[in-house]
Each structure stands twice: as structure tokens, then as C-alpha cells.
Amino acid sequence: MSTETLLKTPLHALHLELGARMVPFAGYDMPVQYPLGVMKEHLHTREQAGLFDVSHMGQIRLTGANAAKALETLVPVDIIDLPVGMQRYAMFTNEQGGILDDLMVANLGNDELFLVVNAACKDQDLAHLRKHISDQCTIEPLFEERALLALQGPAAVKVLARLAPEVTQMTFMQFATLRLLGVDCYVSRSGYTGEDGFEISVPAANAESLARSLLAETEVQAIGLGARDSLRLEAGLCLYGHDMNTDTTPIEASLLWAISKARRADGARAGGFPGADRIFTQQQAGVSRKRVGLLPQERTPVREGAEIVDEQGTVIGSVCSGGFGPTLGGPLAMGYLDSAFIALDTEVSALVRGKKVPLRVSKMPFVPQRYYRG
Amino acid sequence: MSELRFTEDHEWLRAEADGSVTVGITAFAQNALGDVVFVQLPELQAYDKGAEASTVESVKAASGVYMPLDGEVLEVNDKLDGSPELVNEDPMGEGWFFRFKPTDAEAVAKLLDQDAYDRLIKANAEA
Numbered sequence: 193m194s195t196e197t198l199l200k201t202p203l204h205a206l207h208l209e210l211g212a213r214m215v216p217f218a219g220y221d222m223p224v225q226y227p228l229g230v231m232k233e234h235l236h237t238r239e240q241a242g243l244f245d246v247s248h249m250g251q252i253r254l255t256g257a258n259a260a261k262a263l264e265t266l267v268p269v270d271i272i273d274l275p276v277g278m279q280r281y282a283m284f285t286n287e288q289g290g291i292l293d294d295l296m297v298a299n300l301g302n303d304e305l306f307l308v309v310n311a312a313c314k315d316q317d318l319a320h321l322r323k324h325i326s327d328q329c330t331i332e333p334l335f336e337e338r339a340l341l342a343l344q345g346p347a348a349v350k351v352l353a354r355l356a357p358e359v360t361q362m363t364f365m366q367f368a369t370l371r372l373l374g375v376d377c378y379v380s381r382s383g384y385t386g387e388d389g390f391e392i393s394v395p396a397a398n399a400e401s402l403a404r405s406l407l408a409e410t411e412v413q414a415i416g417l418g419a420r421d422s423l424r425l426e427a428g429l430c431l432y433g434h435d436m437n438t439d440t441t442p443i444e445a446s447l448l449w450a451i452s453k454a455r456r457a458d459g460a461r462a463g464g465f466p467g468a469d470r471i472f473t474q475q476q477a478g479v480s481r482k483r484v485g486l487l488p489q490e491r492t493p494v495r496e497g498a499e500i501v502d503e504q505g506t507v508i509g510s511v512c513s514g515g516f517g518p519t520l521g522g523p524l525a526m527g528y529l530d531s532a533f534i535a536l537d538t539e540v541s542a543l544v545r546g547k548k549v550p551l552r553v554s555k556m557p558f559v560p561q562r563y564y565r566g
Numbered sequence: 567m568s569e570l571r572f573t574e575d576h577e578w579l580r581a582e583a584d585g586s587v588t589v590g591i592t593a594f595a596q597n598a599l600g601d602v603v604f605v606q607l608p609e610l611q612a613y614d615k616g617a618e619a620s621t622v623e624s625v626k627a628a629s630g631v632y633m634p635l636d637g638e639v640l641e642v643n644d645k646l647d648g649s650p651e652l653v654n655e656d657p658m659g660e661g662w663f664f665r666f667k668p669t670d671a672e673a674v675a676k677l678l679d680q681d682a683y684d685r686l687i688k689a690n691a692e693a
Contacts, residue, residue, distance in 0.1 A: 230625040231601035418600070418626055491604045491647070493623045516603040516625050523604070545606070545621060 201247035202339045202399040210414050218311035220248040223416040230418035234518040237385055237423055238559075241345035242415035243406050246384075250314025251338050251393055252321065254305040256329035263297065263305060266324055268442065268465045270452035276301040279367045279380045281450050283442060284320060289467030289474070290438040291445065293317050294430065298367040298380060306367075306378060308340065308391070310432045339399030344389030344423075346562065347411035352379075352390055354409070359390065364563040373402055384420065386427025386561040425524060426517045428485060428556030434496060435483060435512045435526055441467065443474040444528070446483045481509060482534050485556035486525040486542075492549050493523040494542040500527055500551065501541050508533055511542060519559050529553070570658075571674055572683035573634045578658060581674050582665070586640055590662040591622065591631060591653065594687050599624040602653040607642040608633075608664050620663055622653065634677065636669040 198221040207214065212223030223245065225233060236242055254263060260271040269282040276299050284292040293313035298306040309317045314335065321331050343352055352359045356370045362381040370379045378393035394402050406412050421431070430436050436445040454460045457472040488494050493516050500509040514525030525542070533540055536555060541548040571579040576595035580588045596602065601624055608619035613633040620631035642664045646652060653661040668674060678686065 224626070225600060229601050231603075234625075422625060491650075492606065493604055493628070495628060516623070518601075518625070545618075 199248070201245055202396040203245045203247060203403055206400055206403060207245065207414075212414070212416060215417070217417060218248055220311065222248060223414070225416040225418045226414050228413060230416070230422065231518045233413065233415045233419035234422050236413045237345045237415055237419060238387060238519050239345070240411040240413070241343060241347040241351055241389070241409075242385075242419070243403060243412050244342040244344065244415050244420055245339070245403070246342050246391070246420075247339040247396075247399065248311035249340055250307075250309040250311065250317060251334040251340060252307040252309065252314075252318065253300075253332040253334060254307065254321070254325075254329045255303060255332065257303050259303055259305050259329035260299070262325035262328035264455070264461070265464060266320070266466065267295075267297075268451040268455045268468070268471065269297070270454040270461075271297060271299075271305070272461070273454065274299045277367050279365045279382055280452075283436075283447070283450065284317065285442070285465055285467045285471070286438055287466050288438075289441040289443075289470035291432070291436045291440060291442065292320065292438060294432050294436070296380070296382065298378070300367070300369070300378070306393070308393075312433060334393075337396060338393050339396050341392045341394060341399065341403060341406070342383050342385075342389065343392065343406060343412070344383045344385040344387050344415075345411075346388060348387070348389040349564065351406065351409045351411055352392075355405070362564075363566040364388075373398070373405060375402070377402075381564065384427075384429055385423040386429070386557055386559060386563075387423075388562055388564045419518075422515055422517060425513055425515060425526070426519055426557065426559040427561055428526070428558060430483075430526075431513060440483075440528070441471055441474055441479070443471060444479050444482055448475065479531060481528045481530055483512065483526055484529050484534050485554040485558060486511065486514075486527050486540075486551045487554040487558070488523040488525065488542070489550040489552060491523065492544055494525045494544055494549055494551065498525075498527075498542040498544055500529060501543060501548070502533065503541075508540065517558060524558050525551070526556070527551075570680060571677035572680070572686075573632070573677060574686060575632050575634075577631065577634055579634055579674055579677060585671060586665050586667050587635075587637070587674055588662050588665045589631075589634060591657055592683070593657050596654050596657040596661070599626070599629060599653075601625045602650045605646040605650050605653065605663065607644075607646065608639045610639050610642070612636075612638040613666075623650075631663060633666075635666075635673045637666040638669075639664050639666045641665040 279298040509529035
């Protein structure tokens with residue numbers, strides 16, 4: 193795709209001004225790193241605060257008395273009892289129980305839900321919502337209208353409190369409409385780095401002034417998609433299209449925790465989402481393969497797509513995400529493994545350039561999450 | 567004194583007094599790669615020109631380092647095992663990759679000289 197056809201976020205000019213290296217990502221021209229470089233950007237986020245432009249992601253508003261009930265028909269998550277001012281992780285499933293996308297759902301109150309979906313899936317997600325629930329609620333894409341910034345790291349709360357002191361009262365996954373620099377923003381205490389932090393949905397026209405104001409704080413550096421990926425990998429968080437897709441179910445993706453109790457086979461509102469039967473069968477009978485954490489036992493990074501073999505050299509899985517963790521100080525990966533090998537500390541190998549690199553099945557996150565739970 | 571030579575794959579070569587040739591990646595290459603976290607160095611053996619003798623892994627991706635000429639690798643820079651960041655910090659010096667004996671001693675001089683390499687970088691930047 194040539195750069196002329198790539199979409200631009202409202203912060204595009206700011207990225208260029210900051211000296212970002214731009215790459216095509218999900219149809220957008222996005223900053224992969226700034227002059228600081230991926231390693232230092234990553235470490236800065238864990239030590240202070242990083243500002244990420246994630247405006248390429250899709251923001252969608254659902255409105256109506258039946259919006260929560262309608263959305264429940266598409267996700268294995270409790271939306272009806274999601275409290276006002278809270279956000280929850282969810283996924284759209286297909287009839288086979290595969291994952292169409294993962295998303296965040298917030299309850300704004302007044303029969304309004306606010307969704308954030310992946311950039312590469314947003315058109316398809318919108319079509320999916322329209323096809324299945326447009327007769328039950330109003331579906332409003334905010335793709336061009338709003339930008340999305342993430343302020344992540346231990347200093348994020350201190351920085352954002354200078355604009356809105358109320359944020360210190362919020363806890364992990366809480367959601368509020370707050371005025372930042374005189375503009376109404378949707379603010380959630382969440383993110384994709386494993387750190388405390390916030391995601392801020394701001395009208396597109398006000399995004400650059402908010403970003404500049406946050407970047408002017410001494411604790412804050414602009415952080416690109418390169419560090420965003422290494423941060424989320426250390427935190428054990430899935431990347432759609434890599435660690436899960438339409439061929440993997442939430443059970444195989446080790447995302448059972450995200451299926452709400454109320455929607456499970458023995459729950460108050462059991463099933464009623466696409467693929468429920470298959471997912472429940474898998475939950476009970478087990479699965480043939482599962483996503484696990486993998487720690488290479490040598491310095492060699494093991495990348496996505498690498499085959500995983502047992503002692504005899506039989507292929508027993510593959511790596512879905514892999515790279516180097518700056519905070520961990522070494523390589524790390526996630527992969528799908530034959531269930532016979534998923535026990536913690538099992539020794540397997542990945543094939544990298546024809547050589548076996550030993551891997552150990554490891555718990556995730558690789559770096560402790562530091563969410564603020566009050 | 568020996569002049570530097572370059573390949574289109576952004577390697578530099580320096581002919582040493584003993585007839586061997588030292589190889590590394592250029593400042594341009596390390597900058598494009600970003601933070602280097604691992605270098606798989608070649609074996610002490612003969613490689614054909616163009617063979618992937620070494621691999622450099624940055625935070626972002628793995629990239630091959632190709633044998634610039636037919637020859638036999640005599641020595642590798644073991645320091646890169648513990649300090650791969652030397653490739654970023656001093657690509658033309660402490661961050662060298664390996665030293666080899668070219669099969670054809672005259673071949674090195676036929677590679678790109680500094681001017682030709684600078685023109686290549688400039689052309690890349692404008693492409």
C-alpha cells in the first residue's frame with residue numbers, strides 16, 4: 193500500500209514533528225518509534241509515563257434501552273450487569289466459537305455503551321453489529337469523530353490529575369466522562385501495557401492540543417507501536433490476528449477468565465452468544481491446543497511463526513507472538529502448544545533458522561501487572 | 567591504512583594488513599534496525615558470497631547479514647554475545663561482526679567505495 197492511500201490519525205502531523213518513524217499499520221500511517229527508540233520508550237513507560245496515539249482503533253457508541261441485552265447476543269460477557277462507570281474486556285465470537293475480534297465495553301449510563309475495537313477489524317465489527325443488533329439499538333461509529341490517546345505508566349495518574357484531579361479516585365477499569373482542557377473526554381483507567389494508566393477518548397479536533405499538553409509534562413514521552421507491542425507482550429496480553437483469530441476459541445486462547453460467570457454453562461444467563469455450544473464443550477472436555485507463555489532459554493529471540501517441536505522433533509505447536517522484553521531483559525514469546533505440553537516448566541524447542549532453541553512453558557504475565565485497584 | 571568498502575546490503579568491509587577482511591554493518595543499517603538485542607555470529611568455516619552468515623535481531627525484527635564475498639570466517643566478535651548494543655553504539659568499530667579470508671584477495675577493492683555507498687544511501691532516502 194502506498195503512503196498516499198494510508199489513513200492518518202488527528203496526531204499525524206505531530207508524529208512527524210516529533211521525528212517519528214512511520215509505518216503502515218491496519219491501513220494507517222502510524223509511528224512505530226520516535227527518536228528515543230523502542231528500548232528506551234519501553235523502559236520509560238515502565239518507569240514514568242508514555243503517551244500513545246491509538247486513534248486508529250475503532251470507537252463505537254451503542255444507544256438504547258436494549259443495547260446491553262443486544263450486545264450480549266454477540267459476546268460471552270456480562271454486559272447487562274456491567275455497572276455504570278465500569279469497563280469490561282470482551283470478544284465477538286463466531287458460530288464455531290472462534291474470535292472475530294476482542295474489544296473493551298464501557299457503560300456510560302443513560303442506556304449508552306462505548307466500545308473500543310481493533311483498527312484492522314473495525315469495519316467488519318461495525319458490519320457485524322449492524323447485521324445482528326441494528327433493530328435493537330442505535331449503532332454509531334465514531335471513527336473519524338474521536339481520537340484515542342493512552343497515557344500509561346506509574347506517573348500517568350499524577351500527570352493526568354493536573355488536568356482533572358478526579359482521576360486519582362478512579363480504579364482499574366473504571367470509566368468516566370471528564371473535562372480535560374475544557375473538552376468532554378471519555379477516560380478509562382486501563383490500557384495495554386500492564387501498567388497503571390488511562391485511555392482517553394477525545395474529539396478529533398481537540399486531540400492534538402491535549403497530546404501536546406500531556407507531552408509538555410516532564411514525565412511524559414511519546415511512545416510508538418514498537419514499544420506498545422513489547423509492553424503488551426511482557427504483560428501477557430493478546431494481540432488480535434496474532435494470538436487469537438477466527439480459528440481460535442476463547443478456551444484455546446486461554447481467555448476463559450474473560451467469559452463472565454453469568455454467561456457460562458452453569459450461569460444465570462448461560463450461552464446465547466455465537467459458538468456457545470462449542471465453547472462450553474471445550475471448557476468441559478478440554479482442548480487439543482492452548483496458548484501459553486514461553487521463555488527462550490537462550491538469548492535468541494523466537495518470533496511469530498516459529499515451529500515448536502518436542503524432544504523427538506515432532507511439531508507440537510507454533511509461536512504466535514515473540515520478541516525481546518526490555519524490562520524482562522531477554523527474549524519472550526507466546527505460542528499455541530499441543531495440550532500434552534502446556535504444563536508449567538515443560539521443556540520444548542522452537543526452530544529458529546534451522547536450529548533448536550530451548551523454550552520453557554512459563555506463567556504470564558512475564559512482568560508483573562501494576563494496575564491500580566484502590 | 568586501509569580504505570573502507572561497502573555492500574548494497576549495508577555491510578562495511580575493511581582490508582587488514584594480514585590479508586583478512588573485517589565485516590560489520592553500517593551506521594545507516596544499525597539506525598534502520600533500531601535497538602539490537604542479539605547477534606547470531608557465523609561459524610568458523612567457509613561461506614559462499616551471499617550466504618546468510620550471521621543474523622542480527624533488533625527489538626523489532628530479525629535481519630540477515632550476508633557473506634559479502636566467497637571466503638572463510640577466521641574470527642567472530644564474541645563481545646557481541648554479551649553486549650549486542652555495541653552494534654548500535656559503535657557500528658564501525660567495537661560493533662564489528664567477523665573477520666574472514668576472501669578466496670579472491672582482489673575482490674574487496676571492487677566493492678562500493680565510500681562515495682558510491684553515500685550515493686546509494688542518498689538514493690534510498692529519496693526513493
